[in-house]
Amino acid sequence: MSSGATCIILTGFSGSGKTAVGRRVARLLGWEFADTDEIVARRAGKEIDRIFADDGEQAFRALELEAVREASSRKGIVVSTGGGAIAQEATRRVMLDAGLVVCLEARPETIYARLTAPAPADGAEAMVRPLLRATHGQDPLRRIESLKRERQWAYALAEWTVPTDGLSVEQVAHEVARAWRRFGMSSQWRGDSQVAATVTTDAGAYPIVVGFDIIEAQLASRLLQTGFAGRAYLLVDSNVLHPYGRSAQRSLHAAGIETHLFVFPAGEESKSLATATAVYEWLAERRVERRDLIVTVGGGVAGDLGGFVAATYVRGVRYAQVPTTLTAMVDSSIGGKTAVDLPAGKNLVGAFHHPTLVVSDVSALRTLPRRVVLEGWAEAIKHGFALDAGLVDVYEQQADALLALEPELTAEVVARNAAVKARIVTQDERETSGLRSLLNYGHTIGHGLETAAGYGRYLHGEAVAVGMVGAARLGELAGVTPAELARRQRALLERFGLPTGYRDVDAERILDAVTRDKKSSGGQVSWVFLDAVGRSSIHRGVTQEQVRQVLGELAG
Ligand SMILES: NC(=O)c1ccc[n+]([C@@H]2O[C@H](COP(=O)([O-])OP(=O)(O)OC[C@H]3O[C@@H](n4cnc5c(N)ncnc54)[C@H](O)[C@@H]3O)[C@@H](O)[C@H]2O)c1
Numbered sequence: 280m281s282s283g284a285t286c287i288i289l290t291g292f293s294g295s296g297k298t299a300v301g302r303r304v305a306r307l308l309g310w311e312f313a314d315t316d317e318i319v320a321r322r323a324g325k326e327i328d329r330i331f332a333d334d335g336e337q338a339f340r341a342l343e344l345e346a347v348r349e350a351s352s353r354k355g356i357v358v359s360t361g362g363g364a365i366a367q368e369a370t371r372r373v374m375l376d377a378g379l380v381v382c383l384e385a386r387p388e389t390i391y392a393r394l395t396a397p398a399p400a401d402g403a404e405a406m407v408r409p410l411l412r413a414t415h416g417q418d419p420l421r422r423i424e425s426l427k428r429e430r431q432w433a434y435a436l437a438e439w440t441v442p443t444d445g446l447s448v449e450q451v452a453h454e455v456a457r458a459w460r461r462f463g464m465s466s467q468w469r470g471d472s473q474v475a476a477t478v479t480t481d482a483g484a485y486p487i488v489v490g491f492d493i494i495e496a497q498l499a500s501r502l503l504q505t506g507f508a509g510r511a512y513l514l515v516d517s518n519v520l521h522p523y524g525r526s527a528q529r530s531l532h533a534a535g536i537e538t539h540l541f542v543f544p545a546g547e548e549s550k551s552l553a554t555a556t557a558v559y560e561w562l563a564e565r566r567v568e569r570r571d572l573i574v575t576v577g578g579g580v581a582g583d584l585g586g587f588v589a590a591t592y593v594r595g596v597r598y599a600q601v602p603t604t605l606t607a608m609v610d611s612s613i614g615g616k617t618a619v620d621l622p623a624g625k626n627l628v629g630a631f632h633h634p635t636l637v638v639s640d641v642s643a644l645r646t647l648p649r650r651v652v653l654e655g656w657a658e659a660i661k662h663g664f665a666l667d668a669g670l671v672d673v674y675e676q677q678a679d680a681l682l683a684l685e686p687e688l689t690a691e692v693v694a695r696n697a698a699v700k701a702r703i704v705t706q707d708e709r710e711t712s713g714l715r716s717l718l719n720y721g722h723t724i725g726h727g728l729e730t731a732a733g734y735g736r737y738l739h740g741e742a743v744a745v746g747m748v749g750a751a752r753l754g755e756l757a758g759v760t761p762a763e764l765a766r767r768q769r770a771l772l773e774r775f776g777l778p779t780g781y782r783d784v785d786a787e788r789i790l791d792a793v794t795r796d797k798k799s800s801g802g803q804v805s806w807v808f809l810d811a812v813g814r815s816s817i818h819r820g821v822t823q824e825q826v827r828q829v830l831g832e833l834a835g
């Protein structure tokens with residue numbers, strides 16, 4: 280959003296109430312209102328579905344782009360856009376440059392109920408019919424679900440999201456106006472921070488904010504934007520109390536939020552039931568209530584531990600994450616998996632519990648030990664090869680700047696990684712459709728190597744790097760992964776100082792650990808292979824012999 284803009288642009292699926300809400304927001308702020316679908320229909324002299332039928336989607340998109348550009352160039356205006364506008368690259372760019380882009384979210388059931396209500400909400404009716412008519416024999420609710428899922432990645436790019444389920448038009452309009460008053464007017468929104476993505480879950484949606492030097496300046500205000508109005512309980516890794524824990528504390532104090540602090544000893548050993556119990560007791564002594572909030576500051580250990588405590592204490596309190604490692608920023612802070620370890624194994628006791636906010640300050644990476652930064656890049660490189668080809672280009676072209684943690688570029692790349700994971704998690708929250716499993720690319724051999732070498736010898740990301748090389752080679756043997764792609768991946772991993780083979784570990788022990796991997800199903804191990812750059816899929820039926828051969832090749 281450009282500073283000084285006085286424009287709010289609404290996006291969201293049909294039936295999310297953009298038109299009705301937009302009109303109401305305009306009245307609240309004393310602004311104009313425009314609906315781009317109405318502009319397009321007026322210009323073309325026919326209804327939207329007629330334009331689609333007569334002239335095709337492309338013609339409609341061109342008219343829509345013009346309408347968005349024109350409406351959003353005015354000052355003091357609320358613009359409601361069509362459900363697919365933000366998914367068009369050129370249109371999206373215009374929207375994000377022109378004003379504050381707010382997405383109205385609703386669950387498919389809510390949308391269906393609104394679209395089929397006897398007296399549809401103002402403005403909804405025009406969109407109802409084409410949507411419900413074009414069901415192609417599919418159950419309309421399923422149709423809404425699948426269409427919405429296809430578009431969710433684009434809605435996640437909005438700068439603010441208002442969950443509208445159970446709210447009236449009036450209430451939603453007040454939420455939008457409140458968002459505008461809080462930060463729409465300030466230029467702080469863009470430049471030093473951005474909402475990288477929004478994760479939408481069964482329980483609601485939450486933003487991931489990425490920026491440089493933003494903990495003190497933004498943590499409290501971002502929390503207040505989520506509707507938080509209780510006390511804050513900071514759970515901080517001892518290595519990062521100075522300076523990040525203190526920055527978080529100052530931010531909360533300055534906003535007048537009552538804040539308490541618990542510092543736990545850094546390290547994986549703290550991801551235990553013993554530490555969780557100590558935190559429960561601390562919370563109980565302070566009579567923590569549902570409206571209060573835990574804020575974790577640290578890497579994946581802080582997030583997993585704090586998230587687990589938040590999931591279980593009084594059957595669930597809210598929590599926010601301030602990740603300070605690259606791994607936590609691109610991976611562990613997103614997706615709602617929380618856990619502690621048992622002597623019998625890692626992450627054995629856990630729960631799905633999403634944070635209400637993630638604030639990633641990439642300036643924290645400057646104090647992170649080099650080796651820990653590099654292992655974080657392994658997960659980021661994984662996102663590229665498995666899911667986002669454009670990221671691989673950026674890594675290749677900007678490796679030096681990324682390795683030097685150049686602020687703006689690093690923030691941008693971390694944001695894009697967060698968006699990749701957010702998109703997957705939004706589409707497959709509980710790992711049921713197989714999509715979320717693609718994030719396990721490189722992890723089958725990776726976990727095997729970690730186990731066989733003894734935890735600690737290889738950092739997790741290092742083992743994953745070796746696992747990616749192994750998976751690419753197995754994919755090659757299966758005729759799925761092009762040899763050139765495997766070569767490209769290996770070169771990039773090396774460029775980021777990551778291992779591409781292992782040493783002094785017994786291959787048979789790795790093989791043993793791989794076959795016992797928890798991701799195996801029906802006795803067969805599931806493998807994620809690359810089909811092309813940025814595209815991956817799941818395969819079974821890889822033989823022991825093939826794995827043995829590849830483990831032999833990886834031994835250096
Ligand atoms: N929940 C998930 O989806 C998920 C995903 C991946 C990993 N994980 C979990 O995350 C954990 C690993 O996370 P991690 O790699 O962030 O480890 P970590 O939290 O242990 O952090 C690594 C080390 O860096 C230190 N540190 C953190 N931030 C720092 C900073 N800015 N400057 C200096 N030092 C800093 C920590 O004190 C620690 O010593 C594992 O327990 C793993 O199981 C969870």
Ligand SMILES: [Zn+2]
Nearest residue numbers: 658722739743
């Ligand atoms: Zn991992």
